[in-house]
Amino acid sequence: MSEKSIARTTATSTAGGELESTQGRTTIADTVVSKIAGLATKEVSGVYALGGGTARAVGAIRERIPGSSTNHSQGISVEVGEKEAAIDIQLVAEYGVAIADLAAGIRSNVIAAVERMVGLRVVEVNIEVQDVHIDSDDDHAEANGTGTGSGTGSGAGSEPRVQ
Template sequence: MTEKQAPKAPSTTALEQRGTGTLASEDGRTSIADTVVSKIAGIATREISGVHDLGGGAARVVGALRERIPGSRTNLSQGVAVEVGERQAAVDIDIVAEYGVAIADLAAAVRRNVIASVERMTGLEVTEVNITVHDVYIEGSDEDAEPSAPASSERGVSEVPSEVPADRPGQPGQPEVDVADRVADAVLAVPGVDALHPGAFGEIATYLPGRRVAGVRITDDRCEVHVVLQWPAGIAETTEAVRAAVRAVVPGPVDVTVGDVVGPGAP
């Protein structure tokens, strides 16, 4: 095993208040889930030529088994750990380098791309990117004989349930359109938004007679929206556009939470 840099846990003292990244204003809050930051870092790492895979040995074995399951998706955050504060983030990345690349140069390129991608998309300051090289991949090795994973799509509904029924409200025989439906349609029309996100346990929803609108929760004084963004949409700009679209439907503060991000090439 080749290791260029010893792993170092993200520095919590360098972060401003541990927890999900939140940007607050009088118009509402923008929250960024940790998994979004880890996926952005994972995608940015894979973009660098010379990176063969992410994760330590156990993580790669689990990932290979997972990808053989029909309909499964590549785990874009494999090998990535993050600490996210109010305005800052720190990242740990485990990689497998291709044989022949200069590891110091590879690590520097990964670090630059991760910092640029996370800061551009989230607006968070990246305080450090710690890179551990777990192995070197040699073409033609036993690993190369592994069967390829079935084609999969990061864009879908297996993890993000449909935000409205297939039969749209307002059609003949269907319930009348609710304000939550109008909010959902406005959000989905914003460029860079892939889908509405129902929350970790499906708890973010507006419940209506016989159905629910996932990803939208409206109270007397504010509206809460959870979304899935498309790579490489900027989070600050996209969430502001979401907020403006929602306020055109319902007045008052709008809290936007980015619950996930889909990778490049998703249909």
């Protein structure tokens, strides 16, 4: 873990007390912000999983190890400054959910949770929907022994239809 990944913040919370006072300073690591953002994201209906395919595969293996814990910050990356935070989220959405509404709900929930619990102003929440979960994908994956995936391609050498 690099020294930059541990953020030291001295922001004043808008929802309550101060992180720096005459009695001392509170230091908050990036992992704290990423866990809060991950948990706030999972609370939103329509989120199937966090992270891309590789992160989810590693997470599934990790959860099978006895004594291990769930990685609540999987698929979440954050940049934390002295007073502000920027958050990037990768996720898989449930099929049938309006993705624009899902993104708006996630942004609202993540911003509220981070600002309330940590006292940092969230300047942006970028959301990358990497896949859509379909219940039949689970049946197909179990039958073939593979994970879910979305192979999209239009053939070798063909030009893209949209820009």
